[in-house]
Amino acid sequence: MASEGFNYDSIFMRLLNRIGDVFILSVIFSICCIPVVTIGPALTALYYTAMKGITVGEGYVAKYFFKSFKQNLKQGIAIFLIMALALFVFGVDLWFWLKQWQDARLGFARIMIVISVVMLMVAAMIFIFVFPLQAKFDNKIKVQLRNAFLLSIKFFPTTLAVLLITAIMVFGVYYAPALAIAGYFLVGFGAMGYINGALFYRCLKAYLVTDEDNTDDSSDEEDEKIFSDELKEENGK
Helix, strand or coil, X not given: CCCCCCCHHHHHHHHHHHHHHHHHHHHHHHHHHCCCCCHHHXXXXXXXXXXXXXXXXXXXXXXXXXXXXXXXXXHHHHHHHXXXXXXXXHHXXXXXXHHHHXXXXXXXXXXXXXXXXXXXXXXXXXXXXXXXXXXXXXXXXXXXXXXXXXXXXXXXXXXXXXXXXXXXXXXXXXXXXXXXXXXXXXXXXXXXXXXXXXXXXXXXXXXXXXXXXXXXXXXXXXXXXXXXXXXXXXXXX
């Protein structure tokens, strides 16, 4: 006997719709990352679409993704190149000083190792938050980077959670490359987008003019992307 008040068909269909959204999002994200330099706008579109799914609901994944991808193509590429360069430089710097410590046991090398680790972690923290910010706020690059750093500190548990999810995915590629890559292409990246998107939305919700009251999916006028420097003021208090 079915319990009243529960619509099993509706729950089942919503689950299937969400799985379909995850699949579509994974595939189009993976394809858009192939040129490598487009990883930035692809990540921006991934989080934009995932957070749209939270506020609006299932469906229109491709529409939302390519809308954000197109809007953020130029600045997304620029941010990605800046962050990739920073991560590379600090990573090489860390490797160099580790080598110096191993080979010559230089006391100065230990100090530089600590500095390199700190700088690499700062760059990683900024990388984590900058693309969700790019998805939701229309600011200059330096403002996005600064706000990403401030939010990564303010919401440090979220930063650690996303770092852990990323580390698990990287370990998957190391442990079983073919299986992991295939899984990420089909569902993994989309699932990551929705999980991380939910975490980021909780952090950014207070700063957003959301579209929860505007559920007309056919309209292109409900873009909540705004110019906001309030994050600096909020974190500066």
